[in-house]
Amino acid sequence: MTGSSDGSSGRSDERHRGRHGRVRSGSAGVDNADGIVLDHDVQPGNPPDAPRLKQAVERVKKRTGQTPPTVAADRGYGEASVDDDLADLGVTVVIPCKG
DSSP states (O other), rough: OOTTSSSSSOOTTGOOOOOOEOOOOOOOEEETOOOEEEEOOOOOOOOSSSSHHHHHHHHHHHHSSSSOOEEEEGGGGOOOOHHHHHHHHTTTEEOOOOO
């Protein structure tokens, strides 16, 4: 059993869980509201995050037959090209701008 003293699961990103899924930064892991991993992408070195996001969404669409309605990610993905690519797929983007 995993957890913390406050009764939560101990996952720092639990408060960001959406009904339709989310995209996590790092190795571009994609999971649904139940925490089931739908996609992941581990690359050698430290490649840029942003170019890999559209590909992750497309793989999820291919596997599940559904496009996630919303994608949330950290600033590493905050580029205009990401917003444009995901808008073309019909996805609402929730990503802070790079600062």
